[in-house]
């Protein structure tokens with residue numbers, strides 16, 4: 013059987029700061045198959061972007077992968093040199109970010125960026141051939157008049173158009189994996205839906221393994237097959253999207269779902285989860301969510317719950333949920 017394009021095993025990442033060592037990612041494992049999309053969900057600061065950057069081999073210099081493996085098409089990228097990584101980045105794995113403006117250098121046209129990538133990553137030396145492929149990449153993401161977009165500078169495009177162009181750049185080299193870190197957060201709702209539709213279509217057409225990062229559960233329902241819920245750098249729940257959203261097992265997931273505003277129901281206040289993320293410089297012997305958990309048992313803050321398959325394909329790390337099941 014062919015290996016899944018992206019496999020992450022027991023990944024632990026620390027940041028070294030003036031105020032101490034921030035243990036941002038704590039033993040995270042997951043895999044994304046061809047044509048599959050996995051959402052990483054969790055509150056701000058839970059370690060989602062850190063995982064995304066690690067998978068791209070692009071962590072900031074003060075970060076250290078303490079343990080684990082990141083296998084891209086079977087190769088552990090943590091054992092590669094920067095030169096070898098550069099070969100994989102862009103070619104086998106690409107990333108799109110929240111702010112499409114930041115993805116582009118204001119001094120270059122969209123066409124220059126695309127042609128350069130096609131030249132260097134795909135080795136297409138012929139200028140006309142590179143332009144042809146660039147225009148194809150632009151029309152593939154639904155941009156009208158690719159020739160005009162090709163000759164435009166980033167500031168000449170709207171946010172939605174620029175995010176489409178960023179997707180064109182990310183996919184022009186035909187990577188097998190796309191990491192999308194909150195790619196619709198800065199767009200208005202109609203544009204959000206269009207970009208999600210586009211990503212869905214491209215995922216199916218190109219058989220992309222999509223790692224989608226978001227804190228928005230509405231977006232999760234729209235785009236994902238599977239969901240991985242992380243809290244303070246630890247995986248608390250994993251399963252098929254319908255299972256996790258309709259029958260959540262972990263109290264943290266339940267609270268996150270309760271916090272989604274429902275426009276059909278008139279409520280006077282927005283809900284939130286009381287308390288805040290724990291101090292990530294510390295170690296926690298038990299469940300890291302226990303101090304904020306309204307369902308915590310006596311042993312929760314002492315003994316770490318195992319990550320177990322509570323229902324077929326639906327995993328949870330919670331003493332209470334497993335006991336109840």
Ligand code: ATP
Pocket residue numbers: 027028029034036054055056057058059060061062063072074227292
């Ligand atoms: P958000 O939803 O706000 O984007 P996130 O889930 O993506 O949050 P991360 O950006 O991965 O979270 O951050 C995880 C933790 O690591 C946070 O405590 C954050 O402060 C810390 N962190 C992130 N980047 C750095 C850095 N370069 N140096 C030090 N600490 C960092």
Ligand code: MG
Pocket residue numbers: 060061062193
């Ligand atoms: Mg982030």
